[in-house]
Amino acid sequence: MAGKTGRGNFFEDFRLGQVFEHATPRTVTGGDVSLHIALTGSRFPLHSADPFARALGYRAAPLDDLLAFHLVFGKTVADISANAIANLGYADCRFGAPLYRGDTIRARSEVIGLRENSNRKSGIVYVRSLGFNQGDETVLDYVRWVMVPKRDEAAPAPKPQVPKLPDAVAPENFILPPDLDLANYDRAAAGSPFGFNDYAVGEKIDHRDGVTIEEAEHAMATRLYQNNARVHFDRLRQGAAGRLIYGGHVISIARTLSFNGLANGFRIAAINGGRHVAPAHAGDTIHAWSEVLESRTLPGRDDLGALRVRTIATKDRTCHDFPGRIGDAYDPSVLLDLDYWLLMPR
């Protein structure tokens, strides 16, 4: 930092092992739940209704997994990615303790990798970020890496260190809520009869619905998460590029669209990887489709299974023909390619 006004960190400001206790803890309330519904349209019942959640062993409706993710991500921005050129990826993301209304969430990140780019103008910073509730339980834990410019091109490069990251979170490492029991899972209340056993590996699902994103909507969502990255807010500064939509908002929209086809995917257990293939802007209409990549039972659980799902979100294009990779490239409509594990009743 230079002076009282934070300019954020540059590549040479990061050190391996450095820990950031991020600012602005946040007590979450029904206001966050309602706004998340109003901004995304989520209809997953676990996050919508206390009785549904209690029937599964939760003490109330937990906040949407992705809302927890965005709240933690938002806190990391000022320290990690205020100057980022690009948000390159996510990996090894596990969801832990449910986050309930009234809980307070805070975030911490540790630098786990650094590698200067060959042009010496920037480098890649890898961080593991964690979100904790007021009782110090881990709510979520993930790795992301971002490209960050150097303040001074002549600054010496650190020894390159790239963390070894799993291609996917192993199901045996999932963190299930302690009293989770799906014996009383109500598929009618959830809106679909289809459970774990009804999905086949390789199955593709066009989620059919679409939603156009407005400037006020993505800006409100991003502010709700107290994510202050300027590219989302300042039209003057963005000039012809326009304001960029926070990539997490596209993830939430894609998740919401996936309800039509994956309604009983009641919890995201883990995110294996995510790539923002192209930026999104206000006025874009998002559609999505998914493919079942893998199907796994869990040891000692005959009430639920895990589906590994890849969801692709597109811009201004329906997904009836499953646009995705074309050789090495993506169909030009693709915005997001997300690989994650869903829990589903069997």
Place this chain on the structure above:
Amino acid sequence: MAGKTGRGNFFEDFRLGQVFEHATPRTVTGGDVSLHIALTGSRFPLHSADPFARALGYRAAPLDDLLAFHLVFGKTVADISANAIANLGYADCRFGAPLYRGDTIRARSEVIGLRENSNRKSGIVYVRSLGFNQGDETVLDYVRWVMVPKRDEAAPAPKPQVPKLPDAVAPENFILPPDLDLANYDRAAAGSPFGFNDYAVGEKIDHRDGVTIEEAEHAMATRLYQNNARVHFDRLRQGAAGRLIYGGHVISIARTLSFNGLANGFRIAAINGGRHVAPAHAGDTIHAWSEVLESRTLPGRDDLGALRVRTIATKDRTCHDFPGRIGDAYDPSVLLDLDYWLLMPR
């Protein structure tokens, strides 16, 4: 349903007496109350302040009657009107148990009428929809009818059955909150000295104020109600027609505008009928006026009376000259014609 992605029901999918337990129960919180205020501007004190509500015998400020209506309506969409060509009308709508912050609402509909159209391409579906709280008390109960296309024009038509519906809900059928007592109703806090005895049948009131609706506003409102009808969200699909505003949002805006003239109409006891005369789009500015159609005292109640009110909402036109029907047609500015009963202190 064909496959895992719901395509909604077509005319030939409905059967007389069929019951839908609609998906996604919803626990309501202060977040819903605040968003409803932020999206409509409502200033009716019963829904705004706990002490005001307690002075009338409620245990806290109940949610706005129309917010309860929209939450129930929203749940019915996926099963009843996902493919609707037009939402034709409402009738016989009674508001029952107050809905409080912390309550969970769910919805059920029964098919009470079916009539194929003469072109054999579509038909009219009549449903009675009910909203329940977590204690199985009826929060609201109404009939609506929608025009739904047939999947297959050759499908056989059911025997036509059109339910007999009352022109208006009879005041003796109103459901009053059990401990309602207006002895301590505070007209200063409510913003107007005018009560039941100050209104005359035939009186017309120009509500004077106007409000322009933005795309983000109607989309957020409609998502808040978990109403997933595509016409409200997907600009790509809508093409030149543009995204349609959920008709219920226009009803809520008209109700809010009516505060300036009907401030002490503290509760909607019933909706006798409603007609969306024309669709509304983002950018439209809504104005409204009302006429007192009928005035009724209620048996055993000297603290309150019921006014039957017709409220007309227009688009891009002030209501100083009470635009409405012109012969058989409506003034081209009219969007909404709503007939309902208001409770007012005497």
Place this chain on the structure above:
Amino acid sequence: MAGKTGRGNFFEDFRLGQVFEHATPRTVTGGDVSLHIALTGSRFPLHSADPFARALGYRAAPLDDLLAFHLVFGKTVADISANAIANLGYADCRFGAPLYRGDTIRARSEVIGLRENSNRKSGIVYVRSLGFNQGDETVLDYVRWVMVPKRDEAAPAPKPQVPKLPDAVAPENFILPPDLDLANYDRAAAGSPFGFNDYAVGEKIDHRDGVTIEEAEHAMATRLYQNNARVHFDRLRQGAAGRLIYGGHVISIARTLSFNGLANGFRIAAINGGRHVAPAHAGDTIHAWSEVLESRTLPGRDDLGALRVRTIATKDRTCHDFPGRIGDAYDPSVLLDLDYWLLMPR
């Protein structure tokens, strides 16, 4: 008022000493907190997290000072400024009892000054407005003056009476929360190491960030406060002038931007004066800078001090060169000039 539809008050309707008990008390919840964050992006931890607030002696996170201000201001509009030509200024504004989630706020105003303009077409009305919680504690107390047209130019003018107002609230008149103790103030959680002792009188800070305001955002904010001034909502009526942004929304945005440089200014103790130099409209991008005007320790308090700060907000112009007054005029980009006292840990 003429008839049941309020037309608001005109200059000749006001009398010195007249008291208005304003309509629509309001119970505040987490919904208001979340919406305020979503609409402004505030990151001040006192209003964001219960544990942070409890560590300072509050019983929970109090609502943002400006949110309380807007809620009170909004209630005064229908009686005081529904017909206002211009909102001319604020002075002598003190924040008192913290406003907590679950509290109910109501407002009262007293006319403390009247002065007809020399053109006899309008006059200036001075009111002292107060906000109270449900326990009748004063949450806030301020003077504002507005220019209001006369209904009838021939109406006789009252004897001119202009209240004597302080240039600034004296620090000995601040109302501190009773158990306030900054011994456990956590600067890391607050996002900045800089406290009272790190700021010098005359220091200028460019807050660097910018935010573009959308039509839906300012309209939602203004409705959240139940402020019904038509100029903010009715595009039809506004014609070429367009809808005006409620000046208070610009104040909240400026306060939020000031976080980047004044993060530990955890409470606004008082507003000495404020001037809306030019109107703001949707599409404007707001930037801000501040100057430290004065620095005061408080008797018997070695844990905190007060900084008198002037914050300038601009439209479509960065603040790296501190645009402000140029001789008698302002730089044409300036929207807001606000003079206030911040409390900061020492």
